[in-house]
Amino acid sequence: MSDRENENNNLRDNEKESLSSGGTSRRSFISKLAVAGAGLSLAPLIGSAAEKEAERVSIAPIEVNSVTLMVNGQKRTLNLDSRATLLDTLREKLLLTGTKKGCDQGQCGACTVLVNGRRVNSCLTLAALCENAEVTTVEGLAKGDTLHPMQEAFIKHDAFQCGYCTPGQICSAVGLIKEGHAKTDAEIRESMSGNICRCGAYQNILGAIKEVQQVNA
Numbered sequence: 001m002s003d004r005e006n007e008n009n010n011l012r013d014n015e016k017e018s019l020s021s022g023g024t025s026r027r028s029f030i031s032k033l034a035v036a037g038a039g040l041s042l043a044p045l046i047g048s049a050a051e052k053e054a055e056r057v058s059i060a061p062i063e064v065n066s067v068t069l070m071v072n073g074q075k076r077t078l079n080l081d082s083r084a085t086l087l088d089t090l091r092e093k094l095l096l097t098g099t100k101k102g103c104d105q106g107q108c109g110a111c112t113v114l115v116n117g118r119r120v121n122s123c124l125t126l127a128a129l130c131e132n133a134e135v136t137t138v139e140g141l142a143k144g145d146t147l148h149p150m151q152e153a154f155i156k157h158d159a160f161q162c163g164y165c166t167p168g169q170i171c172s173a174v175g176l177i178k179e180g181h182a183k184t185d186a187e188i189r190e191s192m193s194g195n196i197c198r199c200g201a202y203q204n205i206l207g208a209i210k211e212v213q214q215v216n217a
Contacts, residue, residue: 067128071096072140080127087111087122090137098138098167102196109195112168112175113137119175121194138167141174149215150174153208161199169195173209177216185210 063082068075071094078093087104090096090113099122102110106124113122114136141148150173153159160166172195176182182191188209189202197205 065128067131069127069130069135070133071135072137078127082126082128084127085123086113086115086120086125086127086130086135089127090122090135096137096139100164100167102165102168107196108165108168109172110165110168112172112195114171114175117175117178119172136171138170141170148174149212150177150208153211154205157204157208157211159201159204159208160197161201165195165197165199169197169205173205173212176209177213182213188213 064079065082066077067080068077069089070076071090076094078089080089080093084093087099087101090099091101099113100110101123102108104111104123106121109121111121111123112119114120115125115130115133117134117136141151147155148170150170154166154170160169169192172192176188176191179191182188185206188206192205192209
């Protein structure tokens with residue numbers, strides 16, 4: 001018997017011994033490896049099919065309603081997703097992009113508009129809840145080419161830097177004057193605390209508001 005035949009016999013004996021002792025033979029190991037590889041290759045396909053099925057089941061049909069708004073003095077009737085916010089409606093449907101989207105969580109005040117004269121965060125307000133309401137954005141404050149007194153005061157007092165928060169600041173300031181509650185510097189700051197200016201123009205904003213307040217007193 002040749003050395004090659006002896007080596008082969010020894011390998012077979014070792015394999016038999018491994019099987020009898022509960023171990024894994026090379027043949028068994030290779031078979032298991034092939035099965036595992038096939039399972040891994042099919043996993044993405046199975047996962048993708050499951051995800052698509054979950055998507056199909058969970059997506060509810062979009063409910064569209066006719067909503068009539070009075071925006072800056074104009075009657076506008078729109079077909080809107082019942083979940084649409086006033087902010088997205090103003091910016092995306094009516095193209096009134098003066099109202100800014102900041103945090104989209106009602107914390108920065110960049111989206112402030114007036115609804116029936118009261119300050120609201122339009123990012124948290126459903127458009128459907130404003131049916132037939134008077135909505136005023138920064139675009140609706142001026143009368144033709146004549147700026148609103150608050151707009152003029154902001155320019156005079158240099159009450160902005162980058163300008164991103166300015167539309168919300170101005171609308172909020174106009175609402176504050178109409179409310180008539182804030183008289184002192186501290187009260188004005190408190191009433192405007194929902195409008196964040198990341199450039200830090202707070203003192204100038206205060207000066208602009210006080211000037212308009214004194215004229216209206």
